[in-house]
Amino acid sequence: MGSHRSKRGSGEVNLGFQIAPMIDVVFVIMLYFMVMAGAVQVENAHNTKLPGTVQVENTDTPMPDEIAIRIEDDGQVYLNDDPLDSPENKSLPELASNLGQLRESSEASRAEVLVTIYANEQAKYERVVDVLDALSRARISNVTFQAGAPE
Numbered sequence: 748m749g750s751h752r753s754k755r756g757s758g759e760v761n762l763g764f765q766i767a768p769m770i771d772v773v774f775v776i777m778l779y780f781m782v783m784a785g786a787v788q789v790e791n792a793h794n795t796k797l798p799g800t801v802q803v804e805n806t807d808t809p810m811p812d813e814i815a816i817r818i819e820d821d822g823q824v825y826l827n828d829d830p831l832d833s834p835e836n837k838s839l840p841e842l843a844s845n846l847g848q849l850r851e852s853s854e855a856s857r858a859e860v861l862v863t864i865y866a867n868e869q870a871k872y873e874r875v876v877d878v879l880d881a882l883s884r885a886r887i888s889n890v891t892f893q894a895g896a897p898e
């Protein structure tokens with residue numbers, strides 16, 4: 748038993764305070780904080796301009812003229828809630844002439860014409876093609892489609 752105790756005692760050698768691993772840990776922590784400090788500086792370097800703070804030279808930017816064309820189930824066409832042409836009239840002359848006038852007045856005020864076609868679910872595709880035909884005769888190309896009635 749005595750020999751066992753002496754063996755154990757020789758294994759527990761007191762090496763004292765080791766400074767080298769401590770320096771390694773300090774350097775790793777210091778490196779971490781240096782990298783993080785650099786990232787914070789880069790993040791703060793972004794110059795963000797809020798809306799309304801930028802000076803705009805051209806203040807008379809024209810707003811686009813939005814036109815709503817609604818096609819009902821029976822084929823009746825409405826231009827901004829005004830009924831035009833009869834549902835049986837395939838060429839839609841009133842619609843084409845009104846759209847032409849709207850385009851000319853928009854061009855005079857340097858505005859863009861935006862047309863949205865609202866077609867009911869039961870509206871015939873043939874009627875939508877008639878409306879597109881009238882739009883092409885009025886030389887309007889900015890057209891979007893929406894299903895159902897306008898809000």
